[in-house]
Amino acid sequence: MRVECFVTGGSGFVGQHLLAHLTATGYTARVLMRQPEQIGRLREQVARLGGRAEFVHAVAGDISQEGLGLGEADRHCISAAAVVFHLAAQFTWGLTTERARAVNVQGALRVASLAAGYGIRLLMVGGFMLQNLDHLARIGVDTKRPENTDWPAVYGRVGGYEGSKLEAHFAVIRHMQDAGAAYSIVHPATVCGQSESGHILAGQPLAVLIRDLALGRFKAIPGSARHWLPLVSVDYLVKMITCVAFDPSMANQQVLALYPHTPNLQGMLAQIATTLAVRAPRRHVPINVLKWILAIPGLAARLSISPESLNFIQTQRFDMRIAEQLERKYQFTHPDMEQALARTVRYVIGYLANNPAPAPRPVAN
Ligand SMILES: NC(=O)c1ccc[n+]([C@@H]2O[C@H](COP(=O)([O-])OP(=O)(O)OC[C@H]3O[C@@H](n4cnc5c(N)ncnc54)[C@H](OP(=O)(O)O)[C@@H]3O)[C@@H](O)[C@H]2O)c1
Structure with a gap:
């Protein structure tokens, strides 16, 4: 029997490659889609990228809506997932603070809440700037006590996209810790094409x-x-995401996906x-x-x-030791x-x- 996963952002660049990798390596993926009628095109793309189109299924929803806009039957199907992969984000420059927060922060919290509610491991995709502590301090993020951060001021300094990715990161960790639920986070560098x-x-x-x-x-x-x-190839990134998602030792851990050279x-x-x-x-x-x-x-x-x-x-x-350990354990490399x-x-x-x-x-x- 194939293991089920729930994926947000599956129609995006990283998401398409993740779906191809998951379905080619034995998993079934239920994908949250704002436009579920596009599932045929997504399946064709997954097949072009080397995946198994028949193991990709659409679930209608939107992370900016209450309860992710999910129907009861879909919710029930998702409860059987082994991992919730959260990749969806409004990834664009010039976002207003309100819009960025509504999608990237509240949306991430809704996905986290769904995973925690069903006791499913959450794999969230962050960004490499979250591991640049000097930069975070310079822009006013209090990494020890994130609740003391003046987030609107941070958004003012770095813009809606980055501000919301940073705020979402700390908000989701807090949510999962309070719920006693397991999460893992992969922080990609700027993503390069398939190698x-x-x-x-x-x-x-x-x-x-x-x-x-x-x-x-x-x-x-x-x-x-x-x-x-710093760059990372999309194929290395999706291997890293998949290994981390199912590795018990990576529960509540974070890792960079970044080519240090x-x-x-x-x-x-x-x-x-x-x-x-x-x-x-x-x-x-x-x-x-x-x-x-x-x-x-x-x-x-x-x-x-x-x-x-x-x-x-x-x-x-950056300190790449955790990534290097995973590369050795799962035998993959850049x-x-x-x-x-x-x-x-x-x-x-x-x-x-x-x-x-x-x-x-x-x-x-
Ligand atoms: N690419 C990079 O260089 C890079 C680097 C660091 C971190 N990241 C992070 O990696 C993740 C994936 O990035 P990507 O490059 O694959 O992004 P992308 O190509 O822009 O894809 C974004 C995905 O999010 C979905 N989405 C946006 N708003 C949504 C909503 N309201 N409800 C449901 N789904 C929504 C989009 O679905 P639609 O098809 O409906 O638009 C799409 O599937 C993001 O979290 C991003 O912040 C990316």
């Missing part, structure tokens, strides 16, 4: 960066030679530029100066740079990331050839 095919969705931050470099919009390198934007931003842009056959930017511009320039009305849109995206370019290096990045770039070029001016990610949907 063999380069598959990536168009609105992903890395795909946007590649597009901007291809279109000559990148004039300078944000930050110094010490700054980097990602080059600095200059090196990464040079690699991308080589594959694109365009000139790589050479000059550095301090991030604070860039943010100041982008504050000039209309400039962020004209230069196609969101100040929020600059927060992810940092100098912090793919050749230079190759994975080159393949991702080629995938994006293919996409650009068919859609020369891709629409920006919608802010509200």
